[in-house]
Amino acid sequence: MRNFRAFFLLFAFASILTAAENQNVVIILTDDMGYGDPGCFNPESKIPTPHIDRLAAEGMKFTDAHAPGPLCHVSRYGLMTGRYPFRKQIKWKNNAVIDEGRMTIASLLQGAGYSTAMVGKWHLGFFEDEKFEGPLRGGPADRGFDTYFGIRASTDIPPYFYIRGTKAVTPPSNTIEANSTEGWTPIQGEFWRAGGIAPDLELVDVMPRFTEEAVKVIQGHAAKGSEKPLMLYLAYPAPHTPWLPTKEFLGKSGAGIYGDFVNMVDHQIGQVIAALDEAKMSENTLVIFTADNGPVWYEEDVEKFGHDSQGGLRGMKADAWEGGHRMPFIAKWPGTVEAGSTTAQTICFTDVFATLAEMADREIPEGQAPDSESFLSVLKGTQAEGKAVRGPIAMAAGRKHFLLRSGDWKLITGPESGGFSKIDKGLVKNLPKVQLYNLKDDPGETKNLQAEHPEKVEELLKELEAIK
Secondary structure, eight states: OHHHHHHHHHHHHHHHHHHHHSOEEEEEEESSOOTTSSTTTOTTOSSOOHHHHHHHHHSEEEEEEEOSSSSHHHHHHHHHHSSOGGGSOOOOTTSOSSOTTOOOHHHHHHHTTOEEEEEEEOOSOOBTTTOOSSOOBSSGGGTTOSEEEEESSOTTSSSBOOEETTEESSOOOEEEOOBOOTTSOTTSSSOBOOEEEOTTOOGGGHHHHHHHHHHHHHHHHHHHTOSSOEEEEEEOOOSSSSOOOOGGGTTSSSSHHHHHHHHHHHHHHHHHHHHHHHTTOGGGEEEEEEESSOOOOOHHHHHHHSOOTTTTOSOOTTOSSGGGTEEEEEEEOTTTSOTTEEEOOOEETTHHHHHHHHHTTOOOOTTSSTTOOOOHHHHHTOSOTTSOSSOOEEEEETTTEEEEEETTEEEESSSSOSSSSOOOHHHHTTSOSSEEEETTTOTTOOOOOTTTOHHHHHHHHHHHHHHO
8 A cells, every 4th residue: 555655655756746837838930920020029110019028028048040041931841840942842732841750849849748839820731621522631730739729821822711620611612803012012911812711701800719719729729627738829820911900900110001010919819828818827827928030121112111021131932041941039938048038049930849858848750940059048147148059050041042041150151132022133233142141240240251261151152052
């Protein structure tokens, strides 16, 4: 009897210890939000973001966090798999981008005993993703998520319909005409493309619907009283176009309807955080907030509104310059992450995989997450700020451009942005074939140092080839 009691107490202690180590995880990914949009990253921002700012005040702000690519689908691939997207030909239409057998952060945590849920924009494809009557395979439900509710891509890419699990909730039997907004470029404003749309979907309602679904996931998990921890991945399709702030947010920012829409995104995030608080899960949850790539915000927009969506960085969405891929990134984890802290450690979204693996005490199988390095020591405050937590970051960006970030140095293997930034074609012909910047001295990438430091160019080119 005494031995049985001892065994029972040991088992109970081990269970408590496991539950304490396997904290809940909530990842909130916004879409096309700039580094300079949240006030906690840019004191000059014209957009109120009180809920994102609260996350920063209660957690750790990363000032040098990078998407693994400056576009929606590639960024999400790197986040999900811990693998640089240039290693995979990413064609998402009618194709499941993540191969069967490739681990994701969801399948990793699912194997660690987590309940896994995704809500929102997938954008990594399904096999036969316009097959509305049968199952949509190869998506979240087949890549580690126990439950899924969302849409296949952006809210400007038809057909528009909700998916639950592996099936369309309602087929897109109606049609919607294309839309654009006067005073903005063709890829800004209330822009969407013509195509099929489900009768139960209104574009303006998509983001609030995702908040509602995410809150239900949190409430449902709390109500079960399960010993399993929760992993929730909430991927908002905003502030990507179409910019559709509802009436209560119109005029609430100083950055036009874009700023108003970002303010609305912040409000939605606030509801999710409130749901964690109400479910008494906040103290036991790692919350990660970030965005998938830079904004669609031109120099003319900065001049017009006095709002710098890039926060002083050069470039925008799709660009090899910092504005395309350096993202606002916050981690809140009570009891582990020091409230109100900031780190300048350079990290990549691919590193989330190894960080969660270390957090859940899971070994990463050989061949999985090859480009992921844990930053758990940064979260715990045990990593010296002057000691890099990871090696160089390599990235494909724009038209045939690669970039390498190694310490303070950055190399771009092309003469211009490679992306959406407007550059005079005649000027490009006269530019050097590569770009070299010291980001410590020149975070705005204003001075190309390739002529002054040819040896550094050669060194970084060799590092890049070794990674590729």
